[in-house]
Amino acid sequence: MQSLAYIAKRLLLMVPTFAIVMVIIFLLVRLLPGDPAIAIAGDKASDADLAAIRERLGLNEPLLVQFWLFLTNTLQGDLGRSILMKAPALGVILDRLPTTAFLTLYAVTLSLLIAGPLAFVAALNRGRWPDAAIRAVFQVGLSMPVFYIGLVLLTFLAARARLFPVGGIGHGFFENLHQLFLPAMTIALYTSAIVMRNLRASIIEVLDAEYVQFARAKGLSSRLILGRHVLRNALISTVTLLGLSIGNLMSGTLVTETVFAVPGVGRLMLEAIFARDYPLIQGLTLTFAVLVSAVFLLTDLVQSWLDPRMRLT
Amino acid sequence: MTRDTILEVRNLTTTFTRAGRVLPAVRDVSFSLGRGEVLGLVGESGSGKSVTLRSILGLSRHYGTVTGEVLWKGRDIAPMSERQLRTVRGREIAMIFQEPMSSLNPLLTVGLQLTEVLKAHTDLGRTERRKRAVEMLDHVGIPSAAARLDDYPHQFSGGMRQRVMIAIALAARPELLLADEPTTALDVTIQAQILDLILGLAREYDMGVLLVTHDLGVVAQTCDRVAVMYAGRIVEEAPVAPLLSDPRHPYTMGLMRSVPEGVAPRTSLYSVPGTPPALDALPMGCAFAPRCPSASAQCSAADPALSRLAPGRLAACHHPVSLAKGDAA
Numbered sequence: 001m002q003s004l005a006y007i008a009k010r011l012l013l014m015v016p017t018f019a020i021v022m023v024i025i026f027l028l029v030r031l032l033p034g035d036p037a038i039a040i041a042g043d044k045a046s047d048a049d050l051a052a053i054r055e056r057l058g059l060n061e062p063l064l065v066q067f068w069l070f071l072t073n074t075l076q077g078d079l080g081r082s083i084l085m086k087a088p089a090l091g092v093i094l095d096r097l098p099t100t101a102f103l104t105l106y107a108v109t110l111s112l113l114i115a116g117p118l119a120f121v122a123a124l125n126r127g128r129w130p131d132a133a134i135r136a137v138f139q140v141g142l143s144m145p146v147f148y149i150g151l152v153l154l155t156f157l158a159a160r161a162r163l164f165p166v167g168g169i170g171h172g173f174f175e176n177l178h179q180l181f182l183p184a185m186t187i188a189l190y191t192s193a194i195v196m197r198n199l200r201a202s203i204i205e206v207l208d209a210e211y212v213q214f215a216r217a218k219g220l221s222s223r224l225i226l227g228r229h230v231l232r233n234a235l236i237s238t239v240t241l242l243g244l245s246i247g248n249l250m251s252g253t254l255v256t257e258t259v260f261a262v263p264g265v266g267r268l269m270l271e272a273i274f275a276r277d278y279p280l281i282q283g284l285t286l287t288f289a290v291l292v293s294a295v296f297l298l299t300d301l302v303q304s305w306l307d308p309r310m311r312l313t
Numbered sequence: 314m315t316r317d318t319i320l321e322v323r324n325l326t327t328t329f330t331r332a333g334r335v336l337p338a339v340r341d342v343s344f345s346l347g348r349g350e351v352l353g354l355v356g357e358s359g360s361g362k363s364v365t366l367r368s369i370l371g372l373s374r375h376y377g378t379v380t381g382e383v384l385w386k387g388r389d390i391a392p393m394s395e396r397q398l399r400t401v402r403g404r405e406i407a408m409i410f411q412e413p414m415s416s417l418n419p420l421l422t423v424g425l426q427l428t429e430v431l432k433a434h435t436d437l438g439r440t441e442r443r444k445r446a447v448e449m450l451d452h453v454g455i456p457s458a459a460a461r462l463d464d465y466p467h468q469f470s471g472g473m474r475q476r477v478m479i480a481i482a483l484a485a486r487p488e489l490l491l492a493d494e495p496t497t498a499l500d501v502t503i504q505a506q507i508l509d510l511i512l513g514l515a516r517e518y519d520m521g522v523l524l525v526t527h528d529l530g531v532v533a534q535t536c537d538r539v540a541v542m543y544a545g546r547i548v549e550e551a552p553v554a555p556l557l558s559d560p561r562h563p564y565t566m567g568l569m570r571s572v573p574e575g576v577a578p579r580t581s582l583y584s585v586p587g588t589p590p591a592l593d594a595l596p597m598g599c600a601f602a603p604r605c606p607s608a609s610a611q612c613s614a615a616d617p618a619l620s621r622l623a624p625g626r627l628a629a630c631h632h633p634v635s636l637a638k639g640d641a642a
Contacts, residue, residue: 210415217370217491218430218481219403222395228429232420307420308465 003301010300014293021289025282026070030063040278042083074286080279084271089283093265097287099169100253100264103180103187107249108242110188111195119199120226126204135200138193146252150186150259158182167261183260187252191245198241202234209233236306243299246292319521320369320406320489321345321384325391327361327368329377336592338364338377340545343619348488351515351522353536353553355529355568357589361545362525366491369523370408371398385489404434407487411494413474417466417481423450424462427481434485449480453510472503476510483514489521496531508535529572533557538625541565544590544600547619550627561622561633563605599631607632 029036037050037059045053054060058069073080079089118138122131141149158166170179206212207230215229253266261267265284272280304310327339339361346352354362367373369383371393383391390401402408410416418426427446431437437445443462450458453476466474475495482490492511496504512535515522526532532539532553540550541562549562560566567585587604590596596603602612611631619629 210410210412211418213367213372214408214410214416214478214481215418216372217402217408219399219401219433219485220429221399221433224429224433228421229418233418309419309467 010297017293018289021286022071022074025285026067028282029278039276040080079283082277082280084275084277084280089279092280093283093287096263096265096268099262100266102176103184103253103262103264104249106180106184107187107191110184111192114188115192115195115199119196119203122200123203123207138196141189141193146186146190147255147259149189150183150256153182153186154259169262180262183256183262186256187249190252191249194245195238195242199234199238202237203230206230206233232306236303239299239302239306243295246295250288317348318345319348319386322369323382323384325365325368325381325383327364327373327377327379334593337545337595338592339368342547344540344547344550346521346523349515349519349521351512351524351535351537353532353539354523354525354542355527355532355539356542357527359589360542362542363493366408366493366523366525369491370402370406403430403487404485405487406489406491407482408491409478409482409493409495412498413471413478414466416478417474419466422463422465423477427484430481430484449484450477453480471499472507475499475507479510486518487520489523490515492522492524494525529568541568544595545592546600546629548601548629552625555626559635561626561628561635562630563607563634564601566634607634
């Protein structure tokens with residue numbers, strides 16, 4: 001009950017955020033030099049088409065009226081028609097969204113699976129060779145661009161060893177676990193490097209905390225101390241980091257989906273930009289804003305679940 | 314008066330290495346503690362008293378090198394593995410810390426933090442553990458204990474948190490309690506309550522207490538015997554009454570004089586001149602010599618050994634002082 005009220009409050013707080021996002025998206029097309037109708041319909045549009053668009057968006061009306069029209073259209077789910085796909089933008093986006101969502105979640109899961117155990121090994125061997133080795137390897141991962149890692153994986157594991165497909169998506173959950181392994185891994189290598197560094201640092205900090213000393217003095221087993229007392233406390237800052245890096249993950253999908261020919265919203269965004277498909281760009285921008293906000297809310301919920309001190313507010 | 318010894322610490326030395334510098338935090342410390350005895354470990358910050366306490370339970374070795382013997386009921390627990398130590402820690406020797414806020418895990422309910430000790434050290438079942446936890450919280454003076462089992466540490470006040478920590482430490486009925494400045498972080502009014510609680514429980518369970526404090530007032534109220542530490546060494550050890558009435562080491566005397574007692578209002582307070590030496594730059598001879606009013610050439614040449622001056626009285630000083638003799642004349 002309390003958490004429902006909390007979520008409702010957080011959703012209300014998002015209203016101003018989205019108002020600003022809407023203004024930016026609205027101005028995007030109108031601030032371009034030239035006729036917004038041509039920008040929206042494309043160079044090859046007929047005069048009749050342009051007239052229809054001017055009518056629908058109220059381009060002959062004052063700016064405030066135009067904004068009102070834009071706002072009501074958007075709230076009703078009308079994001080305009082994609083020039084590229086020749087279909088309603090919303091439908092095109094919703095069609096591609098599950099693929100990207102799957103890829104992103106897959107990448108985050110892989111990152112945690114890679115970074116979690118290694119962060120523990122590094123932290124518990126602080127200053128000794130396993131720590132140095134793990135940090136050195138991840139340093140390499142951090143200093144390479146995502147698309148390069150992707151190309152290396154593609155060359156060796158897909159093209160040469162033929163362990164994984166070169167691109168595209170499959171059908172169903174398990175097929176896609178295999179199909180999307182390389183693109184997810186490409187994103188995960190970078191993300192896990194960030195997560196590992198952060199988690200290692202917070203585990204080291206928590207290991208020195210008085211309550212861990214107290215837990216030791218109580219005669220608890222190492223497993224209980226690490227699993228119950230250390231991990232949860234260390235995860236708090238890592239959850240924040242993961243939440244904040246959602247923007248990074250999104251731009252990661254942009255490149256990765258292109259390299260691996262995965263038909264998700266990331267690649268769609270690049271296609272839309274190259275084709276100057278403004279309705280689609282607007283729709284995708286709004287989609288990304290919604291996703292980022294949703295992830296921030298989720299981060300806060302996970303944190304208040306982890307940390308009882310955050311539950312009261 | 315003679316009690317059988319349960320803890321005997323021999324030549325305990327704990328050294329940390331930080332940024333290439335060797336820091337001897339505890340130097341050749343030896344003392345013993347009888348069953349049910351309350352021994353005070355007094356000294357300034359950085360004198361090594363907390364590290365001594367942590368070294369006894371094997372908590373310091375994660376950060377530095379510990380040598381020497383810790384004979385617990387005749388058995389040396391210093392070389393034991395973490396796994397072996399689990400049967401001693403919390404079960405036979407318990408420890409409480411200075412800061413009750415940072416010593417309780419903020420993410421776990423006090424009920425869980427209490428019952429996990431019982432789970433580790435007793436055969437009690439789940440419901441029995443909860444029952445025992447409530448009894449324990451009630452016993453240390455937590456009002457409506459049963460209703461507070463599922464509360465988190467931040468929902469308790471400072472004094473109540475310290476009571477919770479005591480309840481956790483004593484849940485498995487240990488024979489020795491290591492108390493690291495248990496009242497320093499508390500309001501003065503709460504301090505006396507917590508000390509009374511610890512002493513009352515010690516008497517009830519026939520439990521020894523090794524009390525680390527920098528407060529001589531606390532020592533006077535609570536301890537049977539006192540060991541004074543300076544720069545990682547014990548410089549004086551004596552039963553509490555003679556130590557307070559007739560300190561033999563100049564440092565102990567300086568400590569006593571810095572307690573404002575019977576001093577006219579608005580006179581400046583006494584403090585031992587100078588500052589304690591840095592651990593990586595200890596002087597050649599007696600570490601206290603640079604601050605000592607009665608230091609001689611001998612003092613800066615050789616570190617005096619802790620030697621017996623009278624029955625039960627030990628001091629590490631080339632020129633032990635005596636108020637009793639001087640003032641009586």
